[in-house]
Amino acid sequence: MQQLVFATNNRHKLMEVSAKIKxxxxxxxxxxxxxxxxxDETGQTFKDNASIKSxxxxxxxxxxxxxxxxxxxxxxxxxxxxxxxxxxAGEHGNHKANNDKVLSKLTGLSNREAxxxxxxxxxxxxxxxxxxxxxxxxxxxxxxxxxxxGYDPIFQPDxxxxxxxxxxLEQKNTISHRAIAVEKLIALLNAQAI
Numbered sequence: 202m203q204q205l206v207f208a209t210n211n212r213h214k215l216m217e218v219s220a221k222i223k224x225x226x227x228x229x230x231x232x233x234x235x236x237x238x239x240x241d242e243t244g245q246t247f248k249d250n251a252s253i254k255s256x257x258x259x260x261x262x263x264x265x266x267x268x269x270x271x272x273x274x275x276x277x278x279x280x281x282x283x284x285x286x287x288x289x290a291g292e293h294g295n296h297k298a299n300n301d302k303v304l305s306k307l308t309g310l311s312n313r314e315a316x317x318x319x320x321x322x323x324x325x326x327x328x329x330x331x332x333x334x335x336x337x338x339x340x341x342x343x344x345x346x347x348x349x350x351g352y353d354p355i356f357q358p359d360x361x362x363x364x365x366x367x368x369x370l371e372q373k374n375t376i377s378h379r380a381i382a383v384e385k386l387i388a389l390l391n392a393q394a395i
Contacts, residue, residue, distance in 0.1 A: 202227050203390075206234055206266035208254035213350040214269070220374050221383045226390070234262055247272060247284060248331060251322035259324040267386065271319040271379060273352045275303065275340060277312040286351065300344060300355050313340040317356060317378040321386055330389060334381030349373060 204227045207218055219228055231237070240257050242250040247270040254268025272286030282289035282299070290298035307313060314337070321332040338358040346354050346366025353365035358376060365373050374380045 204229055204265065206231070206258055206262070206264050208240065208258050208266055208268035214379065216370065217374055217377070217379055218383055220370060221380055222387065225387065229264075231258075234258075234264060236262070240268075242270065242284075244270075245284070247318060247320040248322070250284060251320045251331070252329065255322040255324040255329065259327070265323075265325050267321050267323040269319055269321045269379065269382065271317065273303075273315055273317055273356065275307070275313075275315040277310045277314070278303075278306055281306075296351055300352060303340060303352065303355060304342070304344075307340055313342075314338075315340050315356065317352075319378040319382040321382045323386055323389070325390070325393075330386075332382040332385040332389075334378040334383070334385070336376060336378045336381065 206229045207215060208231060209215065210231050215228070215230060222228055236258065238257075240254050242253060244250040244253055250270035251268045254270075255266050258264060258266040258268070270284065272283050274280045274283055282303070286299070287293050290302045292298065316335050316337045319334040323330040323332065336358050338356050341355045341357055341364060344354040345364045348369065349366040355364065357364050365377065
């Protein structure tokens with residue numbers, strides 16, 4: 202079975218992608234390949250940051266790999282937090298502080314439209330491919346739900362009455378931005394008869 206490195210150690214992302222791939226590939230983490238380097242996301246776009254990650258692994262290890270960058274874009278905040286989603290409130294990965302900052306900045310605003318966006322950069326046999334996944338929704342007025350991670354407790358996808366954090370992994374994985382991008386990646390690899 203072909204191996205594919207996911208350039209992350211974020212266990213939430215790994216769970217979501219592993220559930221989508223369902224054994225079609227052997228998914229490896231940075232830990233699995235002995236990469237303990239901090240890959241700096243210095244790009245100005247999701248695409249830049251995804252590409253930085255996949256190129257880093259390909260250039261250093263010559264392994265087929267992909268990196269992703271994802272974030273929440275809120276219309277009333279001119280696309281914030283965007284590429285700064287993980288560190289919007291300052292400390293990287295402080296989900297509660299990030300959610301609280303969004304809710305505070307949206308206080309009194311009626312436009313709560315937003316979208317989650319994922320860009321995946323796949324390095325496969327030295328060629329780079331990009332895949333995008335977007336899901337539209339609205340920002341709730343309060344935190345709801347305990348599953349998921351990041352902004353899941355305040356993001357309600359269009360067509361649903363619950364947040365991502367109120368969905369189980371299987372339900373979220375049928376509609377999420379990351380799931381959409383991963384499905385496109387899998388389709389390309391299947392077309393190439395992995």
